[in-house]
Amino acid sequence: MHQKEQVIAPILQRELGLKLSVPPHFNSDRFGTFTRDIPRPGEQLETARLKAQAILEEREEKIALASEGSFGPHPSLPWLACDRELVLLLDHRHQLELVGQAISTNTNYGQQRVTTLDEAHTFAEKSGFPEHGLVVRPDRDQHDPLWKGITDAEQLQDCVQTLLQQQGNAWLETDMRAMYNPTRMQVIREATQDLVRKIRQTCPHCHWPGFDVVGRNPGLPCAWCGQPTLGILQQIYRCQSCSHEVIEKYPDGRETNDPSQCPYCNP
């Protein structure tokens, strides 16, 4: 519904020879909307999986692809907003699930209550309007009226003005649907490239695709005292098919940790 195929399909066609078609009349909004008028049935990965499974059930296809985005504070830099995009491939015949991921702090994700038209214009400018769409509503969790996909300055002014007259303020947010958000489209492209990379990463034992990291263990020794720190010592790759494991030591390219990160040398 949100034209993500524009960035996903060419990559899968070129890199994997997969021909993607968008199922007609498939209402992906029933799996939740960014404007929260329809809640998401589960967390991000689960929702992407539900979408892909629905396609396999409704149509006689063997492979389905679904994508799901999520916006909020960055997992390790909570003062920054970030966009986490997943692109999931489900291969029913081979019981194969592969997930490409991209996390980016390059997002216009934001919301604000405004009490004047000037404030609305400032928010719009900061949000990359009109290339990026906006949403206007009475309040964060009030869905009536709900104007989505605003890309026209006059329409923006009309919606805000209506609410200002009615209640003295208006709630503005960035429209995060892909076709109204070119910045998000770019992150979806990166997640698709990550999916291709994962499909190509095969198990050294049985050649099953998607040989990927399943865990990272801390314990990198301190450069001074040699005691284990929280730095990553090794990461573990595991095959989804034969469970073959490979342990990669020093995945971050260093064999000791800085003493400033050591609980003994720098408590």
Ligand SMILES: [Zn+2]
């Ligand atoms: Zn294997």
Ligand SMILES: [Zn+2]
């Ligand atoms: Zn130390």
